[in-house]
Amino acid sequence: MKKKSKPETPAVQPAPALFGEAVPAPAPAVKGGLLAFSYSKMSLYEECPLKYKFKYIDKIKEEPKFYFAFGSAIHAALEFLYSVKAPPFPTVEELCEAFRLEWNSKSYLEKGYRTPQKSEDDYQKGLLMLRAYYEHNRARFAPPFLVEYSTDVEVDGLLVRIIADKIEHQGGGRLLVTDYKTGKDVKRQPSQLYMYQKIVELDPRLREKIAETYGERVASVRVSQMLYYHVPTNKEYHFERADDREIGGFWERVLGVADSIKGLKFDPTPGEMQCKWCDYKALCPHFYGGHPRPLQTLPAAQEHIEILVDRYGRLKEKMDEIQAQLAEVTEQIGRAAKDGGEYAGNSYTARVSKAHKWAFPDREAVIGVLNQFDLYQRAMSLTLSGISGVLDSADLSEEARRKLLEQAVKKTAVEIKVERKPGT
Ligand code: SF4
Structure with a gap:
């Protein structure tokens, strides 16, 4: 593992622009000299450094993805379920209502669906999933130590954020960390769990929280077990605590990615899967009408016109949808308000x-x-x-x-x- 070093602030150097004249490369997000980092940022960088740059440095928004909207509505419902300090737990109907409220907080377009019907289909799928989850787990419901625990921890020049879906305290500072998955049931590597283990054990706030919650003073916290819980199938994938060698290897990987980001290395790494779902094709030199983009030909002012056109279209669709909803609610209020x-x-x-x-x-x-x-x-x-x-x-x-x-x-x-x- 690398020794903790003074945080580097990357030199901002001119980089060749994709189109137009060379412009200074924007710097990565740095807070107080620390590079803001997370597992999902690392995954995106490893998928394609240029995609990472478009998203986190140029801050060009991606289109909403329905699978993220679905996952976050399921997470919100489970957060509601486990937020009780003591039994009784919410009923299954209350759990479904929490899901409904979260689901309806965005229109189908804002969630990334192409039609209201597809959104409705997933809503029904989510209800079935939550009912099955409730039935499968109700006999062992117990208030967890923490739900949707978000923390930022400084380490090795990074400010690493984790959001743990559920943390249970097994006594003596030993913790079980659960991460809910709502996508396909694929074989998962435990590397995301390694990030939880590393950061949770460095987080000074957790000992205080254990003392506040259980009245128990512990010298340190230790992740004893980690778990991916696949909500659609109720399958559990348990992982024992990773040993020092595994965590050390993982952390070398983290620091390698962080060094590349700080060194402004953002060369694209095209590939069938990552490019297929990439929203930045219009800006990418590898996707310009299926041919390499001719460099140095467009004036700088037109740099993002393709992205802006799509964004305008999406915003217009959203606005039409919102105006239709406003008209409907106005009419309902008009009827309810009588005079x-x-x-x-x-x-x-x-x-x-x-x-x-x-x-x-x-x-x-x-x-x-x-x-x-x-x-x-x-x-x-x-x-x-x-x-x-x-x-x-x-x-x-x-x-x-x-x-x-x-x-x-x-x-x-x-x-x-x-x-x-x-x-x-
Ligand atoms: S289209 Fe492919 S190569 Fe280009 S930024 Fe997206 S993922 Fe990277």
Whole structure:
């Protein structure tokens, strides 16, 4: 294992741009001189350093992925289940409700689905999965020590973040770390678990938390067992504590990746699988209409136009979806609020007002009525307010009013002004 050294701050050097003139390479995310690091960052770098650069250094957003949305909704439901300090545990219906709330917090597009139906199919799949999980595990439900435990630990010039799904305390500072998996049931290497073991054992906060939770003072914490739990099949993959040689080898790998990032080594490593699912093909020299991108030909200002076009399209789709949802909720509030007034939710207050308006769908018929009663000039123009003004005028004959009303449709406009409640 490398000795802890003074954190290096990488020199920012000019690097050849993919297109256009050479620009200074942006530096990796460094907090207080430490490189922000995690297992998923390392995996991405190992998959393709250029993909890592696009995501974590250039900060170009990837498209939402439905499998991440599905996994995080299952994780959120399990977090809800295990967040109890003491039994009783939530019922299976409450568990499903937690999943439903998480699922509905984003539209199908925001979750990365192409159609509402595909999103609904996965929602139903998630419910079945959680019910099966509940049934399979209910006899051994016990409040864990920690759920979704997130920590940042400084080590060897890195600030390493882990988020452990579940940590159980077996007494004497011995811990069992569980990582939930929701994707395919494939053979997994324990390397992600090595990261948990290394960081958990370096984390000074855990001893304090054991003392707070169990009143037990321990000199150190030690991961005794680690577990991948495959939620779709309820299969468990147990791993014994890794020995020093395994952790040492793993840590050499971590430091090697970190050194490459600090050294701004971001050459692409194309491959069938990593490129197939890569959102940065439009920017990558290996994917330019299936041919190598001609370098130095596009003006710098156009650097990201392809990505921006796709992003614009996605945002527009989201906006259309959100506008449709807003119209639907406005209509529901309009129906529920009857005559309007002020209403409060948990986080917002809303002042609802209603105005009844006329609409005249058949323009030709309205012109006919106005001409028949010599009212065309009085309408000033064929706008809604012009015709409504004629309708409201006191000297309008009953017959003209009746004929105009025959062309009118009454609509209710609902106006809602919302404010967030202080402190929410
Ligand atoms: S398309 Fe392939 S080579 Fe290019 S950045 Fe993505 S993964 Fe790397």
